[in-house]
Amino acid sequence: MAQNSKEIRLFHGEALFRVGQIAQEFYMVNSGAIYVLDEKGVIALKQFFAGELFGIPEVLAKGRWSNTAIASGITVLTRFDASHLFRSLDEMPANQSDFIRHIASLA
Amino acid sequence: MQADLLPFIDWKHHPRQVIAPRERIITAGDPTEMLFLLESGVALASDAAGRGHKHPTDLAKKASGSDITYVAGALLSLLELLSLDTYRHDVLAYEECRIIGINRHEIKAMWNRDNRLAWPLSCSIAAAITQRRQTRFLM
Numbered sequence: 001m002a003q004n005s006k007e008i009r010l011f012h013g014e015a016l017f018r019v020g021q022i023a024q025e026f027y028m029v030n031s032g033a034i035y036v037l038d039e040k041g042v043i044a045l046k047q048f049f050a051g052e053l054f055g056i057p058e059v060l061a062k063g064r065w066s067n068t069a070i071a072s073g074i075t076v077l078t079r080f081d082a083s084h085l086f087r088s089l090d091e092m093p094a095n096q097s098d099f100i101r102h103i104a105s106l107a
Numbered sequence: 108m109q110a111d112l113l114p115f116i117d118w119k120h121h122p123r124q125v126i127a128p129r130e131r132i133i134t135a136g137d138p139t140e141m142l143f144l145l146e147s148g149v150a151l152a153s154d155a156a157g158r159g160h161k162h163p164t165d166l167a168k169k170a171s172g173s174d175i176t177y178v179a180g181a182l183l184s185l186l187e188l189l190s191l192d193t194y195r196h197d198v199l200a201y202e203e204c205r206i207i208g209i210n211r212h213e214i215k216a217m218w219n220r221d222n223r224l225a226w227p228l229s230c231s232i233a234a235a236i237t238q239r240r241q242t243r244f245l246m
Contacts, residue, residue, distance in 0.1 A: 028227060053227035056235065088224070096218070096225040099112045103232050106186055 004081045004088065010071035018068045025079050026055030032075025036067045047072070059085070109182040110144050115217050118144060121207045126150075126200040133184055133198040139191055141208040143183040148204030150177040152184060152196045176201070189233035 007030070010016060016027065016034055027034070029052050035044040045067060048054050058065060059082040080088075089097045110118060123146065126132050132143060132150055152175040177183055177198070187194050188211060218226045 028224070051227060053224075053231045056228070056231050092225055093221045095112070095114050096222055100225065100229050100232065102109070102112055103186070103189065103229050103236075106233075106236055 006079050008077050008079050010075045010077070012071060012073050012075075014071050016069040016071065016077070017065045019065055021065050023055060023058035023063055023065050024082050026053065026059045026082060026085075027080065028053045028078045030076040030078060033072040034069050034075060034077070035072050036069045038067070041068060056085070109185065110180050112182075113214065116209060116214065118146075118207055118209075121209055124206050124208065126204045126206060128200050128202050130200050131197055132200055132204060132206055133194050133196075135194055135197050137194045139188045139194055140211055142185070142188050142211055142214060143198075144207045144209070145177050145179055145181045145183055146205040146207055147179050149201040150181075150183060150198050150204050151175070151201050152177070152198045186233045186237055189230045190237040195237075 010032075017023075019039070027048075029048050029050050031050050033050075034048045034054070036046040036048075037043065038045050089100060092100075110116075126148075133152075182188075183198050183206070184194055184196065187196070215226050
């Protein structure tokens with residue numbers, strides 16, 4: 001997974017992605033926080049903190065971001081390339097990828 | 108058998124609890140701190156139970172519609188454990204149940220030993236599924 005991911009650092013208030021952009025990557029917060037804003041950019045609809053992963057459903061749907069996301073404080077994330085998601089599953093220990101596939105099968 | 112999905116857990120060394128028929132194993136609103144494996148018996152999770160519309164006795168008689176039936180080997184309300192802070196639905200013993208509880212932090216720590224992505228990825232997928240189910244209920 002390492003070569004398919006990149007650490008990025010955002011300043012407070014810097015946008016991670018904007019509404020309408022194609023969702024091609026998903027993210028894990030390493031430190032700081034990401035706020036997903038409402039359409040007016042005023043209210044935080046959802047917050048993601050260290051250790052949380054987000055964006056996978058949008059990426060799997062090959063959709064566009066329906067909201068803008070910004071950093072709250074200096075925020076460090078790992079950015080994962082969506083095209084390698086399933087390859088990454090295959091590279092995991094079998095019990096972990098089986099577990100994740102099982103979870104996905106419950107949809 | 109869902110328990111096989113967590114081969115690193117030695118279930119033999121965790122205490123068992125026996126739950127009488129019609130008693131709650133999980134109560135809606137309980138923190139999702141514990142994962143429960145159903146070792147024997149049958150249990151039901153009901154959407155109606157989660158909303159408090161039905162008396163447990165009534166629910167135990169009714170295993171249809173949006174109810175989920177759990178049999179031996181099942182991990183109870185696994186999606187809710189992975190995606191929520193508190194359980195959303197009651198899980199009732201339909202017949203006498205033997206369950207094993209294990210702390211979620213213990214599982215997460217064991218999970219993270221091999222790969223730091225697996226646990227948050229599982230939680231993220233579970234959250235997406237739970238949100239979709241919630242939307243379906245609202246529609």
